[in-house]
Amino acid sequence: MADLQTSLASAWLPNPLATASGCAAMGRELARFFPLSDLGAVVTKSVMLAPRSGRPTPRMAETPSGMLNSIGLQGSGVDALVEHDLPWLQAAGARTIVSIAGGSIEEYALVAERVNLAPPGSVAAVEVNISCPNVEDRGLVFACDPMAAASAVHAARRALDPSVPVLAKLSPDVTDIVAIARACVGAGADGLTMINTVLGMVIDTDTLRPALAGITGGLSGPAIRPVAVRCVWQVHAALPDVPILGVGGVRTGLDALQLVLAGASAVSVGTVVFNDPTAPVRVLRELDEALDARGFDSLAQAVGYAHRGLEV
Amino acid sequence: MADLQTSLASAWLPNPLATASGCAAMGRELARFFPLSDLGAVVTKSVMLAPRSGRPTPRMAETPSGMLNSIGLQGSGVDALVEHDLPWLQAAGARTIVSIAGGSIEEYALVAERVNLAPPGSVAAVEVNISCPNVEDRGLVFACDPMAAASAVHAARRALDPSVPVLAKLSPDVTDIVAIARACVGAGADGLTMINTVLGMVIDTDTLRPALAGITGGLSGPAIRPVAVRCVWQVHAALPDVPILGVGGVRTGLDALQLVLAGASAVSVGTVVFNDPTAPVRVLRELDEALDARGFDSLAQAVGYAHRGLEV
Amino acid sequence: MAAGPLQVKGEVISVRRVGAYSHVTLLAPGIAERVRPGHFVALAVGDATSSTLLRRSFSIYRAQERGVYGGTVEVVLSAHGPGTRWLSERRERDAVDVVGPLGTPFTLPRDPASCTLVGGGYGSAPLFGLADALRQRGCRVDVVLGAATEERLFGVLDAKRIAQSVTVTTDDGSMGVRGRVTDVLPALFERAETDVVYACGPMPMLRAVAGVAAAYEVASQVAVEEAMACGIGVCMTCVLPVVGDDGVTRMVRSCTEGPVFRGESVRFDAVGTVPADAYGAPQGSGH
Amino acid sequence: MAAGPLQVKGEVISVRRVGAYSHVTLLAPGIAERVRPGHFVALAVGDATSSTLLRRSFSIYRAQERGVYGGTVEVVLSAHGPGTRWLSERRERDAVDVVGPLGTPFTLPRDPASCTLVGGGYGSAPLFGLADALRQRGCRVDVVLGAATEERLFGVLDAKRIAQSVTVTTDDGSMGVRGRVTDVLPALFERAETDVVYACGPMPMLRAVAGVAAAYEVASQVAVEEAMACGIGVCMTCVLPVVGDDGVTRMVRSCTEGPVFRGESVRFDAVGTVPADAYGAPQGSGH
């Protein structure tokens, strides 16, 4: 058995498997299938300041080896998270990575401040979801511009308890993901989560209209795994010391291993949970076996291993 | 039977189905499965000025509902195309869209000039593949920068016989594809082809190394169809008068219909040819049936139909 | 008491055509024991390399704790898209991964009551288990089955075995009364002195039934069918606007809070939208 | 003369285990008639919704123009990845889409000659049809079969029926001579006065065989196995460096110009690279 311990900056995790934001709600439902404490971490659905109804339906469309979603960040807001969900998760023995979102720089700061009010030890890390439209800048997505991305991350970092590491969650829908990664790290991100969904669209050939009420949506699932591996690879090559939480299309332990070899210290399973509710624990077991079979004594040895000899 | 005639700027096509560059070589091999004249057009593998050996193997990896390739534009160069392939294609009754590529602005111009030497009537249009690294600008891909993209398109447009329409082939790997589209149209592109492959990567979990000799590669196939539909949608919304050749993940007539409803006047089938060599003619038949079943009298009516009522 | 859902490697016992539908019986040990009327199962499509990732949800028609084979679950499906087609093409002994039982089941009346069960198309599937449970509690059960055509009716014989009365409607008159289920409901409500109506079927039918029920001051429970990505409550794709006991409209998940809702709580007119007065709805012009 | 390839909806007649392999017989009308020794088929994996898009290539072991069933094609496969596993799990009457015959077959000597056929693992599959064709032309045929272990040998009995002599080697000595095929070739070349050696198997074996053949001035033909995306010549993924008659090295497609090449034309040492002297190779430092 390989030593599976890992860490994302100052957050220690007993193993590298996590859920993905928005694919495990606040953890309660998955806890009916396996103990959340078996995972390295639970990543919560992104919370904003106020409760949000989300977008109209249809909110999803199936695509080859993937799906499109446009939920619109429905949720009860950060206060409900702090009051109800985080204590429950802590009691369940989960390590929780809180995902926060905002429509303005100020909202990121305000949400982060409220997260500080969580019970001590209930927040392992905060993931800053910057794939949100900035209402103050013509709805441009923070993650698509290095300055905007940095400002959002900086606002959250400053507002948060310094002992809690901040992960910036990047969008692959950019010309140069390394530039965004650098900007986020420069703004105080202790680590990076990659990738959020890829912007996509499905047209319903019966109604002859966009299939989603939101018109475009986020593509996720195994279809995008090669994009996730590429982003993790590029950013790890440029910033080898920045810990990465890899996410995107993981279905099997070997998929998770690809992300690890590319440079991820931990791996989230998102969409595949919809296919297989017990996927996170299955993938963990398969990853463990895969590491053993390849003679790795520890997960740490495998992180970024595919780069060796290729550094320029 | 709906009227399937279509056009890409001044290029008239009897129907909207085409092959995709690099997925049908120069047409000869597919002609063993169906008459090339049955298609709207054959899009050739991108040619450069000189013969090219391409990249070392492995050049491909299979991915969920897709594949990754890194061929490196292997080919015999534009002169061989003009001398051997275009006359052959013309004799076979095919309408040929010649895809050209370059490593510098000058190369685009030189290749385009040589295309002018093709037998009269043998070139229906020229597609400018700008997803090439610019050797003069640190290998930055032309398609990733509006200025570079425009320069390449402009060079080709100026060098080419004015009667031959030019399509600029865009990469989805950009923050703002509409900006690139505008730049290309501003530089003289008569139409746009969307999309080229999405940058991706696979790590071989046996060798613990990148699966491709070229490390990263282009993701194609049904996995990326939602990205293609989104790009066509966005660009058609912004530039409704610019004809679009849609490509990306088309497997069925309904997939082709999605691209048409999003705004494509013609549709290429790429990777799916590897799965089903007769796919282009099958997809044409299925598209024809789908148009009939939905009461469209002509393909032209369906182009961009999903936008109606949604224009801002 | 029913415990939480399980994920089990199921096995196909049989697939039989019934009119326009496929009646699929699955060996799914552990699940049958937990099923209550109104629960559903979510079935995976294909194997671990399938391109069709999302599970398909089906009402449970019957659940047997142990037959010849061990615990079985039966569903009735209409094959149209890739998932339902794949399921209808299964052969004996094929593997099908099953998650269930899922959802909030029908609420049964505490005391014996007169219950009218309304099923549209395959929507009748969950009503027979419900009818059994109601009969066991001494309730009167009347059944109304409606569909476009005779072959899209399901369970007419089952209903006759179990119900005080069975009324059939078809749009084309190929069986029973030509018309809609709501055409026959008022008379039935009077005749049976209906206390509560249970309905499962297409959304427009549920809306109409809830409307008639409200008009006749009959309590109603409707089992809705919204497109679901996960079926287990984690994705938020399956929401619809539902008014809570506090009078506040929320976008609630039909897979966990539903699929069964009180008819008057569902804002049928606003399904597919986020009503402006919904909890957390976008304020002002910004969105 | 063999015409071009066809795409046909094939049907599984049988799948049988043979040692470590699966021997699959497919009904594929029209294809058998066109097969010549060394041709291969490309089989689609799964149906029209399969996530596994790329076809898998297999040497044709046997092709019968019409048996009980009509034209059949037989392949021998080693199940390891998703595609070969899927194929090995097919049942009678399952559908499998077949494209073939593909590739450039073995060249037969014009006049009767002494031919040595060398197969590594399942690489022996295409050699039996070749042996038949050679025998019909009055050639002498000797066969050498090698594999890691006995269960990875294929066709020892077939070979015995058809060949003047059969030599078996295994890495572990579980059958025949312990060692490699090349250990036994020199003696055989002398004994049989071999004019031409035909080989099919893993790349290192082909390289070694071509080397021994060159040393003994025996002509050689090798059937290579490169990862293929299309199998029909349109994708350029399956290339390897081959020296042409003009002395120029080109990156040629093993699916159309191959899989059979003259042994001395393949630059085995450079497979997986683009030799600097190859036609169109990157010049200078730029790439």
Ligand SMILES: Cc1cc2nc3c(=O)[nH]c(=O)nc-3n(C[C@H](O)[C@H](O)[C@H](O)COP(=O)(O)OP(=O)(O)OC[C@H]3O[C@@H](n4cnc5c(N)ncnc54)[C@H](O)[C@@H]3O)c2cc1C
């Ligand atoms: C609680 C519940 C109970 C159901 N019971 C039955 C039943 O007893 N018999 C029956 O035939 N059908 C039932 N359905 C509908 C059934 O789930 C859909 O017909 C099926 O998912 C469509 O899959 P497909 O591949 O054939 O079609 P597709 O249209 O290709 O499905 C594409 C995607 O949309 C989702 N989807 C599409 N339509 C629906 C829908 N109506 N409901 C939920 N998801 C949908 C699918 O899950 C899939 O993810 C029920 C649905 C729900 C929510």
Ligand SMILES: Cc1cc2nc3c(=O)[nH]c(=O)nc-3n(C[C@H](O)[C@H](O)[C@H](O)COP(=O)(O)OP(=O)(O)OC[C@H]3O[C@@H](n4cnc5c(N)ncnc54)[C@H](O)[C@@H]3O)c2cc1C
């Ligand atoms: C001309 C030719 C003849 C062959 N004959 C036989 C035979 O008779 N019996 C047999 O068992 N195998 C044969 N092979 C190899 C067989 O094609 C591969 O083992 C098979 O494609 C692997 O598929 P997979 O899904 O099991 O593995 P995976 O590794 O998952 O395949 C992934 C992808 O790589 C390609 N690929 C991987 N390995 C190979 C390979 N060695 N050759 C070609 N493509 C590959 C596959 O086509 C697929 O696209 C032959 C290959 C070629 C090119």
Ligand SMILES: Cc1cc2nc3c(=O)[nH]c(=O)nc-3n(C[C@H](O)[C@H](O)[C@H](O)COP(=O)(O)O)c2cc1C
């Ligand atoms: C239904 C759904 C909802 C999601 N919601 C969020 C979210 O609230 N915040 C976030 O950062 N990412 C969200 N994501 C993105 C995922 O966390 C993940 O980055 C992405 O889906 C890629 O991983 P996957 O392929 O494993 O799903 C969501 C994804 C899905 C499918």
Ligand SMILES: Cc1cc2nc3c(=O)[nH]c(=O)nc-3n(C[C@H](O)[C@H](O)[C@H](O)COP(=O)(O)O)c2cc1C
């Ligand atoms: C093997 C392969 C080679 C390709 N070569 C080229 C090329 O030379 N020029 C080009 O513009 N696009 C090339 N492409 C991209 C395709 O033309 C197409 O844009 C892309 O694959 C998306 O379409 P698809 O999903 O239908 O394959 C290639 C794609 C593949 C798979």
Ligand code: FES
């Ligand atoms: S289907 Fe996922 S929350 Fe209801």
Ligand code: FES
């Ligand atoms: S496999 Fe496509 S060219 Fe050979």
